[in-house]
Amino acid sequence: MPVKPRHAVALIVAAGRGTRAGEGGPKQYRLLAGKPVLAHAAAAFLDHPQIDAVRVIIHSDDGDAYAEAMAEFRGHPKLLAPVHGGAERQDSVRLGLESLESDPPTLALIHDAARPFVSGAVISNVIEALGAADGAIAALPVFDTIKRAEGGHIAETVPRERLWRAQTPQGFRYRAILDAHRKAAGKAYTDDAAVAEAAGLKVALALGSPDNMKITQAEDFGMAETLLRRKAPMHEYRTGHGYDVHAFEPGEAVILCGVSIPHEAKLKGHSDADAGMHALTDAIFGALGAGDIGDHFSPSDPQWKGAASSIFLRKACELVREAGGAVTHCDVTLVCEAPKIGPHRDAMRAALGEIMELDASRISVKATTTEKLGFTGRREGIAAFATATIRLPAR
Known part of the structure; x- marks a missing residue:
């Protein structure tokens, strides 16, 4: 032709x-x-x-x-x-x-x-x-x-x-x-x-x-x-905070920030129990003033049973874009004694960046322990903290 x-x-x-x-x-x-x-x-x-x-x-x-x-x-x-x-x-x-x-x-x-x-x-x-x-x-x-x-x-x-x-x-x-x-x-x-x-x-x-x-x-x-x-249009910047925790149960790998890491157990949850991604999703919802992850994806709804947490994070980012804004930066801290997070940090940043359509230079993933104190110190589960900054048109 x-x-x-x-x-x-x-x-x-x-x-x-x-x-x-x-x-x-x-x-x-x-x-x-x-x-x-x-x-x-x-x-x-x-x-x-x-x-x-x-x-x-x-x-x-x-x-x-x-x-x-x-x-x-x-x-x-x-x-x-x-x-x-x-x-x-x-x-x-x-x-x-x-x-x-x-x-x-x-x-x-x-x-x-x-x-x-x-x-x-x-x-x-x-x-x-x-x-x-x-x-x-x-x-x-x-x-x-x-x-x-x-x-x-x-x-x-x-x-x-x-x-x-x-x-x-x-x-x-x-x-x-x-x-x-x-x-x-x-x-x-x-x-x-x-x-x-x-x-x-x-x-x-x-x-x-x-x-x-x-x-x-x-x-x-x-x-x-x-x-x-x-x-230039006027903008305002907002910061949201998110927290999530999941216990271990028998399994062979944990999913954190979109990356599967071999481990002696997996995380227990209604979806894939990705604590890092859940915390980040809540941080974005919080910055947007749009409730939390449970308001949008009820844990009692069977359609989210075993669902990939990327669905939740992608939805949060879509809501920001629909409001005329953009996610500009995020920071995730994972709290656990094991598995080791360091070798997987770059892969996590890349996975989050692909879902959020955000350059990896604007994404931070860190890990720490509690010096063997509390439930994470006893290796009973993993906790995650996250902050997210979004830019929105000024009202």
Whole structure:
């Protein structure tokens, strides 16, 4: 069967050196609120329902920097492999367009990686404006009074009624802009719209956004950080505590934090008696203010007889996500004389991380004894304590 052509592909131009932005390496890879500038820009296109694929155009020296900056999107179904750019931005765009020829899209949107705050609404505006034109660019009308200077003095006041400030993305019919860029080889133009104009293409104006700033100079990073703080949603953080205990009974292994550990006994319980996971589940329910594990999974309900505790933990995490939040960290302490927990800690963290969809670096599993005091000291059972921190939208 023939491959269905992509409707719209976004090309993000990230091959520049950004020398005017000061020290710290190319600006597209520098951090903005802890996240690379490029990743901010890419996220808007990867999340947009009308964009079918995204390709980043990078400098030939930046393979490792690109991989690190885009690590959060690794495996994303819309993200195409990057391609190398050329000596100038215009060359980079042409090479990016040519890289799509084997599976050509209908539309190509070209965006500067140095504009990290492009919104979904601006992307939609450009795509909509393309319906009646060969191209469309995000832009803003000029409201400032514009002066033309000569020799350091005002020569005239320029009428502003028909002036617009160009932004990106700039979108075009793919074949038309590819041909225009090939014809423009060897000539210098300030943006892709100028390349299109030179080829006789009709380019429409689509409403951009004042937030869609371009990071050019070092001081722009400070302005961008301020903008991010203003745009960031308010959050609150909550911490919950959980505790569970299970006695031993005859068996050959115990299940703790999702890992089966060979032992001379097993833990007694209605489900699989995973004390660590039960404590953690209760901690999440507690942080959410959603009762405890028994409220959601009654021990008198036969359907939970022998059930895997991953069901309970996964449900607790789902409730956090449904509330618009996320689990950010958890800490589990297992109290027992035996079995030895240390050799299994990494496996436990990995198992919990898979269930919770949380990186193992945000999960702690520890173990201690009671110096042979109490029921755990007498090897009658195992106790578990857990804390969980969740982030929720502020009310």
